[in-house]
Amino acid sequence: MPASLAARRALVYLLLGLAVLVVAFPLFWMAVSALKTDAEIVNPAAPLWPAELQWSNIGRALSQAPFGRWYLNTAIFGVAATAGQLTSGLLAGYAFALLDFPGRRLLFVVALSGLMVPFSAIIVPMSQLLGDLGWLNTYQGLIVPNIASGLGAFLFRQFFLGTPRELGEAARLDGASELRVFLSVYAPLARPMIAALAIILFLQNWNNFLFPLIVVNTTDMSVLSQGLSVFHSQFATQYNLIMAASLITIVPVLLVAVAAQRHIIEGITLGALD
Amino acid sequence: MGRQVAGRTGAAPRAEGTRPARRRGRRGTWALAYAFVAPTVVLTVLFSLVPLAMLLWRSLYSGGVFDFAPRFVGLENYTGMLAEGGGQALGVTGVYTAGFVLLTMGAGLGLGLLLNSGAPGVARVRAPFIIPLVVPVVATALIWANMFAPQFGLVNRLLGALRLPQADFLSSPGLALLAVLTFGAWQFFGQNVILYVAALKSVPRDVLDAAGVDGAGPWRRFRHVQWPMMRRHTLLIWVVTTLTGLQTFTQIYVLTQGGPDGATSTALYYVYNEGFVQFDTGRANAMGVALFLLSLLITIAQLWLVGRADRAR
Numbered sequence: 144m145p146a147s148l149a150a151r152r153a154l155v156y157l158l159l160g161l162a163v164l165v166v167a168f169p170l171f172w173m174a175v176s177a178l179k180t181d182a183e184i185v186n187p188a189a190p191l192w193p194a195e196l197q198w199s200n201i202g203r204a205l206s207q208a209p210f211g212r213w214y215l216n217t218a219i220f221g222v223a224a225t226a227g228q229l230t231s232g233l234l235a236g237y238a239f240a241l242l243d244f245p246g247r248r249l250l251f252v253v254a255l256s257g258l259m260v261p262f263s264a265i266i267v268p269m270s271q272l273l274g275d276l277g278w279l280n281t282y283q284g285l286i287v288p289n290i291a292s293g294l295g296a297f298l299f300r301q302f303f304l305g306t307p308r309e310l311g312e313a314a315r316l317d318g319a320s321e322l323r324v325f326l327s328v329y330a331p332l333a334r335p336m337i338a339a340l341a342i343i344l345f346l347q348n349w350n351n352f353l354f355p356l357i358v359v360n361t362t363d364m365s366v367l368s369q370g371l372s373v374f375h376s377q378f379a380t381q382y383n384l385i386m387a388a389s390l391i392t393i394v395p396v397l398l399v400a401v402a403a404q405r406h407i408i409e410g411i412t413l414g415a416l417d
Numbered sequence: 418m419g420r421q422v423a424g425r426t427g428a429a430p431r432a433e434g435t436r437p438a439r440r441r442g443r444r445g446t447w448a449l450a451y452a453f454v455a456p457t458v459v460l461t462v463l464f465s466l467v468p469l470a471m472l473l474w475r476s477l478y479s480g481g482v483f484d485f486a487p488r489f490v491g492l493e494n495y496t497g498m499l500a501e502g503g504g505q506a507l508g509v510t511g512v513y514t515a516g517f518v519l520l521t522m523g524a525g526l527g528l529g530l531l532l533n534s535g536a537p538g539v540a541r542v543r544a545p546f547i548i549p550l551v552v553p554v555v556a557t558a559l560i561w562a563n564m565f566a567p568q569f570g571l572v573n574r575l576l577g578a579l580r581l582p583q584a585d586f587l588s589s590p591g592l593a594l595l596a597v598l599t600f601g602a603w604q605f606f607g608q609n610v611i612l613y614v615a616a617l618k619s620v621p622r623d624v625l626d627a628a629g630v631d632g633a634g635p636w637r638r639f640r641h642v643q644w645p646m647m648r649r650h651t652l653l654i655w656v657v658t659t660l661t662g663l664q665t666f667t668q669i670y671v672l673t674q675g676g677p678d679g680a681t682s683t684a685l686y687y688v689y690n691e692g693f694v695q696f697d698t699g700r701a702n703a704m705g706v707a708l709f710l711l712s713l714l715i716t717i718a719q720l721w722l723v724g725r726a727d728r729a730r
Contacts, residue, residue, distance in 0.1 A: 155536045162528055163545045165603070170548070172571060173560045187569045187577070231456040238453035242446055254457045257465040259716060263664045263685045264709035267692040267701045268471035269464070291460035321449045350553045352667045353685075357693065368555040372671055375559055382563045389556040400551045404544045407551060411608055412615045415657045 173393070177201070177386035184383040197383070204387035207378075212363065213370040219282060220366055221349040224289040228344050229337055232295020237325055239296065240303035241311065251300075257293040263353065270357045280364045285355060289348065295340065298413060302336050303329065342403045343410030349396065367392050469709070476706045480699035494699040495706075498691075503704050505679050506687035513598055513683060514662030520602040521658055522651075525609025530639070532610070533617040543614060546607035554604060558671040561600040562587065565672075587673050590680045597681050600668055605661060609654055616650035617643060649726050656719040660712055684708050 176184060178196040183189040204210075238244070239251050262269070269288065270279070278284030306329060314324045352368040359365055365373070374388050400407060476494055478487040498504075528546070532539055549557055564571045567585040576583050586596040620643050628638045644651075666685040669675055675682030675690060682690070684704055692701030 152536045169560045234453040235457040238450040242450040244447045244450040257461040260465045264705045265468040268468040288464040392556045393552045396552045
């Protein structure tokens with residue numbers, strides 16, 4: 144029945160269109176609000192569309208707070224934590240899957256135990272511990288506690304369990320050392336897995352708010368999300384500048400997300416369903 | 418979204434799969450293996466297990482900013498926590514999480530089915546749904562603060578235009594939690610869309626086609642083929658979503674600071690507020706233990722349910 148099929152398809156497109164609108168509209172509204180004058184933004188009777196687009200608001204917002212420094216801090220944290228998570232996960236996953244050593248089972252349980260302890264439950268002792276180490280307001284305080292990744296170790300172990308053992312045996316017969324076997328035979332196989340995890344881990348670290356909040360309390364060491372929340376408390380209801388500041392933090396991530404959408408989707412699925 | 422986006426896994430059931438090949442009991446291999454697992458193991462002990470031990474231990478001791486000689490107080494922190502806002506916070510968290518699970522899983526399944534419906538072109542429109550998920554929560558929360566603002570905010574202007582009563586959503590005891598939940602669901606539902614698309618793809622095409630040949634319409638194919646075959650996925654999605662809901666923090670911090678009068682103070686916001694604003698670390702730790710036990714319970718329930726679903730198949 145082509146008529147009912149057409150009607151059904153029209154309904155599918157309509158509902159999906161609505162859902163996309165629900166997602167996109169707030170972002171569009173952020174841009175519109177960011178470009179209003181100070182008077183327009185607080186005037187309930189002003190037209191919804193600004194009379195003249197105030198592009199200068201973006202420069203004004205940028206000049207009100209050290210966004211450059213916050214970008215730098217977020218980038219250092221994001222890159223270092225992600226690199227640490229991928230490296231530690233790759234190494235541990237390989238050893239747990241393909242090497243035999245005393246205590247392997249026990250150490251694997253320890254590695255996974257981190258998954259049972261949500262960071263949110265331990266924020267108070269974590270901050271006390273980092274205080275005792277003298278790591279509050281430092282890069283190592285931001286980065287080092289985030290390096291161990293039970294999820295990474297687990298996923299890489301699963302991956303290496305699925306790789307053929309003969310590859311390593313052949314290399315060993317040729318006289319390759321254990322380290323060489325890992326570096327030239329197995330690690331390169333994991334490249335697609337690394338790519339899928341890298342982007343999703345990076346975005347998580349980039350957007351992490353709670354962890355920096357308990358480790359850092361100076362403007363100089365803040366990450367973008369923290370800085371933006373301070374900006375919000377300073378400018379209260381001056382939503383044109385607040386939206387301009389939000390725009391500044393959202394747009395770069397948005398571009399990365401669109402460019403890397405396939406990896407992101409793969410990473411989300413890997414993390415939750417495997 | 419924090420560390421939860423990639424979420425928890427159904428880790429343990431397949432933990433011990435194949436045995437590594439013959440023992441190559443050479444010391445060199447052992448040294449390499451220990452060096453490889455050391456970063457993960459040492460850092461997990463230091464930054465997960467040690468703080469957990471501190472949490473459990475210190476939840477039994479008095480704690481405060483001027484408390485230089487903590488003394489053992491038994492369960493006093495727990496009773497104090499429950500009586501002074503903590504009980505309310507657990508209730509708020511329960512209501513929020515229930516709404517969050519319903520909205521995001523409902524939207525995820527519905528949109529997943531639409532994206533999987535085979536209408537030309539729709540399979541490729543997944544990208545918009547990941548955007549709220551991957552951009553900074555603080556920034557998107559501020560967009561919603563702008564839209565919910567009294568008088569000049571978009572929502573109130575629309576209500577005014579329709580001659581409906583306006584409201585100060587984020588400061589009204591009855592509406593604040595609903596407003597925060599609306600934002601939370603908007604921010605997160607894309608993850609469940611992606612996961613349900615993956616789940617629906619895992620249903621073998623030929624089984625579905627066979628049901629179609631037998632004359633089953635879309636509803637009956639869903640009810641009798643897709644839904645039962647996705648059971649394991651639904652459980653995993655439920656776990657990740659519930660754990661995310663339980664740990665709701667950033668939007669509360671940005672939008673309401675737990676107010677008005679504790680109406681939006683979630684368990685994690687309570688921990689933060691007691692620990693870092695009021696400096697009653699004893700009560701903060703008691704709530705931390707509650708959060709830990711709740712997520713442990715859910716993870717154990719997950720392992721048990723997934724195990725049962727797997728056996729049923």
